[in-house]
Amino acid sequence: MKKILLAMSGGVDSSVAALLLQKQGFSVLGAYMRLKSDYAEGERAARLVAEKLGIKFYPLNISQKFKQDVMDYFVDSYKDGITPNPCVRCNKLIKFGELLRVKEDMGADYLATGHYVQIKKDNKEINLCRAVDRNKDQSYFLYNLTQDQLKQIIFPLGGYTKYEIKKIAEKNNLPNIKTESQDVCFLLDEGKIVEHNEYLKNHIKANPGQIMTLDGKTIGKHQGLYFYTRGQRKGIEIGGTGPYYAASMDYAKNILYVVKDPDDPALFGNEFFINNTNWILNRIKFPVHCEVAIRYRHKAVACVVEPIDSGNYKVILKKPERAITPGQSAVFYAGDTVLGGGEICV
Template sequence: MAVLSVGVAMSGGVDSTMAASLLQEQGHDVHGFFMLLPLANLEVQRQRVREVADRLSIPLTEVDLRQSFAEQVIGYFNRSYRAGLTPNPCIHCNRSVKFGLLADTMRHQDLERIATGHYARVQSVGDRCFVARGSDRTKDQSYFLARLAADQVNTLLFPLGDWTKQQVYARAAALGFHFSGEESQDVCFLSQGLAAFLSEQGIGDLCGPVVTADGRQIGEHRGVWHYTIGQRRGLGLPDVTPWYVVGLDGPGNRVIVGKQDDLFATRCTVHALRWTHQPPALPWRGLVQLRSRHTPAMAALAPSGPEQWSLVFDTPQRAITPGQFAVCYEHDRVVGSAVIGTGADLEERT
């Protein structure tokens, strides 16, 4: 294998630490990069990543992305919740910040490859590169990388793609690193919880009606952003069978509820469709994943209107959630993605 100069996005956690260590072991010239983000525990992370870089004897560059992250990721997050959508800030951050602005900094330093501790792989098909599922399916993170463009994928390395989480922890211990075993938080800026964060952002309670699908009011809510599709707890609606959130009407400030069967649908509309490479002929048919822990299901994708497409599943899917991403797979490879539901004004602005 040729020796490469590689920039590694580092957080001080076990995954990015072992990714950097593996690249070193392979003989590559490794340079660590740490993103300064508007996080409550920033200084703790900063100290931890410096200690890791010192242990590995690699140079470390800090990149201040606090303002860009606030505008591009937190701004998108807030707008989505105000509109009654359920956003996925990690997908947005990966495209615009981590593999966007941070990767640009690495390239400006003439680094040949960009690496992270994601549990995913890069697969080549001819002269095209795709993000693909990691070997550890319980930790696979390809879903969160679905919005990366072809030119972003072409320079990526995922050293942990063929490793399991248990193997990574065992390797860390063998090298004398001691990690607690705690998983990193899904959304890095929600350390105090969603409600507290939204309150800090000026998104306070705004009471409104809880209604059935036919418009009958049966309760009140404290703000649509307190709820998500499929939610059962916290509704305060006693009945013989449970009520579930089946829809969120942001403009109308309504929470729509129904029964278990109402959560299942075979069809949804998507927008902001992006393919990793040349768009395929439509209708396209393949596996579609609707959230990070959803079991991919067979579906057909076809145009349904201006800048709008319809996804039709072979079998009913539970809790299809507007604002989340529908990720298209062929075999284990990510080939495209789109945003579920309405809200074209909230599309990623990258």
């Protein structure tokens, strides 16, 4: 019987994944990652599922690495003037980087997670593809996976809808945490959601500066450029006028430039560059015509990707897109297949 290490969170997805893997004939080992100090509820729920299904259960203390590689990166990125994607980094370094190592240490044959994504094999390579449930699809976050890693991974939920997974949990009376997980899991304090900017205020010193229109008129003050992302409306509080949208940030002069029209050309771009790239498929030939998603849940749009030098590429969009944001991930698709991705740098 093949052994498989399953990442368990205590939520409905990983709980049902454990059941499905058992039914497929795997000997399942459950691993709960202690990422933050408030792990007790999740670990308790995951342990209950393991006990119900007769699964060996292993809590893993990864909090220090999670803090260094994900939480500190999140804050440091804002200090550097970019908008980070902590979930992409966590999947690369923690959920797969660490758990694949643990899989080897435990002598398991495969690693499984509760991600909504599919693996499809052809005669040449392994393809990472969108999930059947498009609303829950998480392929955007997994573009850093490699062919060698995909050989070792199983995604049991990719062919199901969230509704079907909940029904399976109910039918089998699986214990699980009822609340949905947060997009940024560490923006929680004792179970309560911490507002994004409040979290940053606690980790980055305020640095007030001027808010100006593109024609140079000063119309207000900001408390720190790290609060703003291109295209953002929330938080630009200028009494008596507005609304305003963040168009650009001048970090050298500490000026936030804004526009009033949400469709102002200053908010749009038709090309950008990416670095820190990973291409899942070796058969890609450049320049490649494909589609790109420039943020999670963004509708993928037509583009051409051209290489510049090692690891750096230029992306040319068929039509201008709004709020192309440095630090976010650009993920490339051919139909439902993930080609790869990288970090937007301009």
